[in-house]
Amino acid sequence: MRVLIIGGSGFLGTELIRRAVAAGHETAATFATRRPDTSPDVAWRHLDVRHAADVAGLIADVAPSVVLNASSGGAHWETTADGAAHVALAAAGQGRRLVHVSSDAVFSGARTHYDESCPPDPLTPYGAAKAAAETAVRHLAPEAAVARTSLIIGHGRSPHERLVHALAVGSREGALFTDDIRCPVHVTDLAAALWELALRGAPGMFHLAGPDALSRHELGVLIARRDGLDPTRLPTGLRTDTPHPGPVDVRLDSSATQRQLRTRLRGAREFLG
Numbered sequence: 001m002r003v004l005i006i007g008g009s010g011f012l013g014t015e016l017i018r019r020a021v022a023a024g025h026e027t028a029a030t031f032a033t034r035r036p037d038t039s040p041d042v043a044w045r046h047l048d049v050r051h052a053a054d055v056a057g058l059i060a061d062v063a064p065s066v067v068l069n070a071s072s073g074g075a076h077w078e079t080t081a082d083g084a085a086h087v088a089l090a091a092a093g094q095g096r097r098l099v100h101v102s103s104d105a106v107f108s109g110a111r112t113h114y115d116e117s118c119p120p121d122p123l124t125p126y127g128a129a130k131a132a133a134e135t136a137v138r139h140l141a142p143e144a145a146v147a148r149t150s151l152i153i154g155h156g157r158s159p160h161e162r163l164v165h166a167l168a169v170g171s172r173e174g175a176l177f178t179d180d181i182r183c184p185v186h187v188t189d190l191a192a193a194l195w196e197l198a199l200r201g202a203p204g205m206f207h208l209a210g211p212d213a214l215s216r217h218e219l220g221v222l223i224a225r226r227d228g229l230d231p232t233r234l235p236t237g238l239r240t241d242t243p244h245p246g247p248v249d250v251r252l253d254s255s256a257t258q259r260q261l262r263t264r265l266r267g268a269r270e271f272l273g
Contacts (some may be wrong), residue, residue: 004064007071035194049083075125084133094140109247175237183209209252212267
C-alpha cells in the first residue's frame with residue numbers, strides 16, 4: 001500500500017513513518033523546512049500546506065491509498081487551519097482515505113472530561129486553529145477520521161521529556177505546573193492506533209489519549225525517576241498564575257474509541273513505571 005504522511009519530520013510523524021516502513025508500505029512523507037536524513041525507504045517531499053495547489057499536486061503525484069495529516073503549525077492559522085482544509089479538500093476530491101490528527105487544545109477545560117461527542121470550545125489561538133481544522137476536515141472530507149490526542153511522550157525525545165531533563169539539570173529556567181492536567185499518551189501507542197484507524201476506514205471523531213490524568217509536574221516526576229534524575233530538582237508553579245493560562249484541566253475520555261481498537265492506549269503510570 002502507498003501512504004503519504006504529512007508532517008513526517010515531526011515527533012509523531014517519525015514514529016508513523018517507522019511503522020509504515022516496517023509494515024512494508026510504500027511510504028512518502030513531507031517536510032516544511034529541512035529534509036530529514038533518514039531511511040532511504042522514505043520518499044521525502046517538500047510541502048507548504050498553506051498553498052492549496054501544491055497540496056493537491058503532491059497528493060495527485062504520490063497517489064496514496066491513505067493520507068495521514070500529522071502536521072502542526074501551532075497557532076499559525078494559515079498552516080494549522082487553512083492547511084488542514086487544503087489537505088482535506090485534495091484528499092476527498094481525489095478519493096484518498098484521510099486521517100487528521102487533532103488536539104485536546106480544542107477544549108477549554110470547563111467540563112474537565114471530554115468524550116468524542118463534545119464540541120470544541122477553545123480558549124487559545126492554537127486551540128481555535130485546531131478546532132477550525134476539525135470543522136474543515138469533517139465538512140470537506142466526511143469520510144475522514146479525526147483523531148484528537150493529548151500530551152505525547154516517547155523514549156526521551158518528546159518536547160516535554162527534553163524540558164524535564166533541562167529543568168532537572170538546571171540548564172533551563174521554568175516550572176512544571178501542578179494544576180495543568182492532561183492524559184498523556186505514548187507515541188508508539190498513538191501511532192499504532194492512528195494506523196489502525198487509517199486501515200479500518202471508519203469515519204468520524206476519535207479520542208486517542210491515555211487513561212491516566214496527570215499534572216505536568218506529576219508527569220515530570222515519573223520521567224525523572226525513569227531516567228535516573230532527581231525529581232526534587234523539578235521546579236513547580238501554577239498555570240493559573242500566568243498572564244494567559246488557557247485551558248488548565250482537560251481530560252480526554254478515550255473509552256469509546258478504545259473499545260473499537262486492538263491497540264491498547266497505556267496510561268503514563270504504566271509506560272513510565
